[in-house]
Amino acid sequence: VAGAVDDQATRRAANRELLDHVLSLFGTDRAGELVDCYTPDWVLELPFADPPVRLEGGQEIGAYLASRLGTFVFTLSLTAVHECLDPDLLVVEYESDGHVSYTGKPYRNTYIALWRFRDGRVCGVKEFPNPMVTAEALVPLASFDDSTDDLPGDEEE
Numbered sequence: 434v435a436g437a438v439d440d441q442a443t444r445r446a447a448n449r450e451l452l453d454h455v456l457s458l459f460g461t462d463r464a465g466e467l468v469d470c471y472t473p474d475w476v477l478e479l480p481f482a483d484p485p486v487r488l489e490g491g492q493e494i495g496a497y498l499a500s501r502l503g504t505f506v507f508t509l510s511l512t513a514v515h516e517c518l519d520p521d522l523l524v525v526e527y528e529s530d531g532h533v534s535y536t537g538k539p540y541r542n543t544y545i546a547l548w549r550f551r552d553g554r555v556c557g558v559k560e561f562p563n564p565m566v567t568a569e570a571l572v573p574l575a576s577f578d579d580s581t582d583d584l585p586g587d588e589e590e
Contacts, residue, residue: 445520448550452523453511455555460508460531468495471555478559483568505570507531507540521550529562533570542566 479486488494507529515524529542549557
């Protein structure tokens with residue numbers, strides 16, 4: 434029994450170390466290293482996306498993320514890690530700090546995610562960011578020009 438407990442503790446610690454490494458790569462020029470951190474068949478689930486997304490495999494996920502990571506430019510910081518009975522599952526809380534490239538608005542979101550691991554790599558992420566923060570960051574800033582507003586009741590007399 435002691436050997437099994439030690440094995441679980443070792444796996445849990447290795448998974449936590451990998452999680453720290455993966456999150457540290459976002460928003461850096463080392464993001465290309467991410468591919469080696471995931472299993473080829475990993476699954477990314479984004480239930481709060483509009484529409485909800487479930488992607489499988491590095492190629493499909495890579496294409497999806499490449500289309501998004503140019504829009505959202507951010508780093509991630511862990512705020513809490515909750516260990517589970519299963520040493521290959523971590524419930525994780527983190528925050529983003531960055532901006533949306535085409536709106537210039539800040540992007541500071543909070544996330545709760547389930548991270549699954551297999552054989553020393555990430556095999557699944559189910560991520561729940563705050564969808565209201567995401568939606569707000571994507572709306573372009575309005576430019577106000579008093580000479581062109583057509584609001585009712587503003588007629589000159």
